[in-house]
Amino acid sequence: MSNQLNLPKSLSAKEFAEEFSKMRKEQTRGLEELKFPTFPSQDVAIEFKNFSLSYGEAPESLYNLSLQIPRNKITAIIGPSGCGKSTFLRSINRMNEEISPVKIAGELLVEGKNVYSPDVDVLQLRTQVGMIFQKPQPFPLSIYNNVIFGPKIHGIKSKAQLDEIVQKTLKDVGLWEEVEQRLNDHAYGLSGGQQQRLCIARALAVNPAILLGDEPASALDPQSTYQIEDLFLKLKEKYTIVIVTHNMQQAARISDYCIFMYSGNIIEYRKTDEMFENPHFRLTENYISGRYG
Amino acid sequence: MANISRTNLVEMLNDLKNGMLKMELLVEENLEKLLDFLKASTEEKMSFPKSERLNDVKTNDLTIRSLGDGLENKAVKILSLQAPVGHDLRFVISSFRMIYDFERVSRDAYNAFVKMLDVPDSDISKLNDQYKVFETSIDNSKRLLKHFVNLYQSEENPSSDLLKKTIDESILLDNEIDDLFKASSEQVLSLVHNQGLEIESGYYLLSAIRSLERVGDHVCNLIERALYIQTGTKYEIK
Ligand SMILES: Nc1ncnc2c1ncn2[C@@H]1O[C@H](COP(=O)(O)OP(=O)(O)OP(=O)(O)O)[C@@H](O)[C@H]1O
Ligand SMILES: [Mg+2]
Numbered sequence: 001m002s003n004q005l006n007l008p009k010s011l012s013a014k015e016f017a018e019e020f021s022k023m024r025k026e027q028t029r030g031l032e033e034l035k036f037p038t039f040p041s042q043d044v045a046i047e048f049k050n051f052s053l054s055y056g057e058a059p060e061s062l063y064n065l066s067l068q069i070p071r072n073k074i075t076a077i078i079g080p081s082g083c084g085k086s087t088f089l090r091s092i093n094r095m096n097e098e099i100s101p102v103k104i105a106g107e108l109l110v111e112g113k114n115v116y117s118p119d120v121d122v123l124q125l126r127t128q129v130g131m132i133f134q135k136p137q138p139f140p141l142s143i144y145n146n147v148i149f150g151p152k153i154h155g156i157k158s159k160a161q162l163d164e165i166v167q168k169t170l171k172d173v174g175l176w177e178e179v180e181q182r183l184n185d186h187a188y189g190l191s192g193g194q195q196q197r198l199c200i201a202r203a204l205a206v207n208p209a210i211l212l213g214d215e216p217a218s219a220l221d222p223q224s225t226y227q228i229e230d231l232f233l234k235l236k237e238k239y240t241i242v243i244v245t246h247n248m249q250q251a252a253r254i255s256d257y258c259i260f261m262y263s264g265n266i267i268e269y270r271k272t273d274e275m276f277e278n279p280h281f282r283l284t285e286n287y288i289s290g291r292y293g
Numbered sequence: 294m295a296n297i298s299r300t301n302l303v304e305m306l307n308d309l310k311n312g313m314l315k316m317e318l319l320v321e322e323n324l325e326k327l328l329d330f331l332k333a334s335t336e337e338k339m340s341f342p343k344s345e346r347l348n349d350v351k352t353n354d355l356t357i358r359s360l361g362d363g364l365e366n367k368a369v370k371i372l373s374l375q376a377p378v379g380h381d382l383r384f385v386i387s388s389f390r391m392i393y394d395f396e397r398v399s400r401d402a403y404n405a406f407v408k409m410l411d412v413p414d415s416d417i418s419k420l421n422d423q424y425k426v427f428e429t430s431i432d433n434s435k436r437l438l439k440h441f442v443n444l445y446q447s448e449e450n451p452s453s454d455l456l457k458k459t460i461d462e463s464i465l466l467d468n469e470i471d472d473l474f475k476a477s478s479e480q481v482l483s484l485v486h487n488q489g490l491e492i493e494s495g496y497y498l499l500s501a502i503r504s505l506e507r508v509g510d511h512v513c514n515l516i517e518r519a520l521y522i523q524t525g526t527k528y529e530i531k
Contacts, residue, residue: 249376276378278525285379290299 013052013063013084013264020265027281034280036067036269037257041112045071045210045240046092050106053091061087063264064106069257074232074241076255076272078248080287083261085244089212092242093129094122111209127154130203134215136195138187138202143179146187146198150206169201173231193224197231204235211235213243217250229254248288252276260284302375309371309388312364314446316357316395321438323353323402324508328431330406331424347410350403357399361392368392380449383525387518394511394518398434401511405504408497416494419484423498426477430505433466437512440466444519451523463516463530470509477502 011019020027028034046069053062061084069075077085090096091108094115107114115125127150138146147169148162156162166183170176175197179190187198196216203211213232217225232241232254245251251258251272258272260283268275268284279285326349368388371377377385405427412420440459444451451459481498484490513531520528 248378252378277382279379288378289381290302 011263012059014060016263017063017265020262020267027283034268034270036266037070037271039068039070043071044068044109045111046242047109048106049109051091051108052105053087053096054103055096055100056102061264062091065266066106067259067266067269069240069242071240072236072238073256074236074243074254075257075259076251077242077244077259077261078246078251078288079259079261079267084264085261086214087264088261089131089214089242089244092210092212093126093131094120095126095131127206128208129210129212130206130208132196132199132203132211132213132216135219136192136199138190138195138198141187142184143187143190143198144183146202147205149202154206165205169204170198172204172235173197173201174227175201191224193220193227196220196224196228200228200231200235204239208239210240210242213241215244215246218246225250248276248290260287262287299375302371302377302381305367305371305375306377306381306384309364309367309385312360312367313388313391313395314442316360316364316392317438317442317445319353319357319360320395320398320402321435323350323399324431324435324438326350326353327402327406328428328435331409331428331431347406350406354399354403357396361396364388364392380522380525383522387522391515391518394514397511398508398515401504401507402431405501405508408501408504411497412494413491416491419488419490420498421480421484423477423480426473426480427501427505430470430473430502430509433470434505434508434512437463437466437509437516441512441515441519444516444523447523449523456520456524459516459520460528460530463513467509467513467531470506474502474506 048065048067051062051065052060054060065088077088079085087096090099092110092115096102104116108116110125110129113120139149141149144166147166148156151162151165156165167176170179175194178194179185182189187195190198196219200211200216211232217228220228229250232243235241236256243255255272257270258268258275259266260268260275260279260281262283268280270280275284276288279288285291365388368385371381371385375381409427440463444455444459447455478499481490481495481502485492485495510531517528517530520526520530
């Protein structure tokens with residue numbers, strides 16, 4: 001089919017960027033050039049400026065990304081396995097370097113500040129940017145202690161204050177009524193969906209501005225998945241949310257903007273409804289319609 | 294990456310597309326019959342044979358309706374089971390409107406047919422080139438239908454040449470139908486006033502003309518839908 005992109009399999013992100021720029025025109029289905037969305041500076045929560053990242057001595061896993069992510073919106077990141085979605089997400093709170101040594105080029109601004117500048121306090125950054133993972137990972141503690149884990153590290157000691165945080169965040173994630181009577185039970189006694197909401201509460205307890213989710217609902221049953229989706233839709237009023245998902249319909253259901261990544265590059269980034277009705281690039285269309293195997 | 298997956302979706306889409314094209318063929322056939330009928334009448338200046346043609350047209354019209362119902366079900370199935378996006382999505386959602394437009398083209402053509410048959414034989418001789426005008430109008434609609442089929446069947450992302458040609462020619466054809474509609478309505482009125490055409494006959498003819506104009510409108514809708522499916526952009530040609 002003419003819609004396919006015939007590239008050799010193992011292109012690095014940089015090589016792919018070069019190849020893709022050559023076939024851009026043909027890939028655009030003859031449409032006008034598409035620009036990534038931009039926002040007034042006060043609405044920008046995260047900004048990548050010519051940002052590249054490589055693990056160790058390997059070629060770049062993210063190549064020369066420049067884009068703005070808006071405040072109080074849900075932005076979904078989609079793309080085939082290995083395209084760099086998790087790496088992209090972990091760049092924002094500098095989690096990549098926890099896993100292996102990384103090399104960085106360019107800048108990545110969170111709330112206007114380059115998080116890779118030498119004076120950045122990484123722990124502070126991770127307070128500001130919370131992360132939720134695919135598998136709910138509560139600490140082996142009680143429900144109560146899971147929530148206050150972060151606040152305690154930040155030096156909050158007053159029982160009344162901690163109680164208040166627990167109640168408030170559990171209410172925010174819609175878990176309060178379900179667990180009010182058993183706050184001291186072990187967190188592992190909760191269902192998967194409840195555990196995931198507890199993890200979100202734990203992230204919220206330290207007052208972040210941004211929430212990252214790496215396939216946060218993919219290990220959950222449909223009912224819990226919808227609960228988490230509803231929760232994100234509610235939370236975006238207060239937080240900027242960026243999630244990675246392999247579920248196209250989930251991206252369509254909850255995100256305002258959608259980023260399609262491929263081989264360490266961002267191919268298409270635009271309003272979600274536009275992307276799903278009229279994808280700009282064939283590559284995007286093939287991916288979101290599941291037309292390649 | 295090279296191999297295509299979702300064969301089930303692809304099959305369902307093809308099935309729907311074939312059904313839509315079948316519908317188009319039946320509609321085209323009805324226009325064809327109407328045209329033959331008009332040609333025979335003008336050449337021979339004869340009274341309209343209350344022929345089996347009417348039955349044929351009616352049969353086609355009924356087939357189109359039931360076909361439309363079946364296709365609507367197919368489109369609903371694709372939406373509910375396959376969550377199509379992009380071109381697939383545009384194709385499926387457009388099918389609903391297109392089914393309606395096909396049904397209207399067929400029904401309006403049939404109505405025009407019926408109204409013409411209502412004109413009493415005694416009045417036929419008073420008509421000048423009215424039927425020629427009708428012929429041109431139907432012929433234009435047929436040509437519009439051809440543009441539709443070309444575009445609908447083309448690979449996705451038609452060349453800008455094909456787009457431009459389709460849009461430009463469709464606008465011309467549709468405008469011509471509108472002009473014919475106005476001119477022949479006036480002619481019929483003048484026949485009633487000056488040539489002693491029965492008022493009833495005038496009414497039948499005006500209704501037929503109106504129906505034929507609508508045929509053109511609905512085919513234009515089909516073209517607009519095909520443009521949207523293939524490009525994602527909403528064009529207006531009327
Ligand atoms: N810790 C690491 N060390 C070295 N290379 C890594 C590391 N993590 C990821 N990579 C590489 O970076 C690229 C992007 O990986 P990443 O995990 O970000 O992809 P992904 O889009 O999240 O994939 P998936 O959908 O499978 O989760 C891959 O080529 C991967 O092999
Ligand atoms: Mg990942």
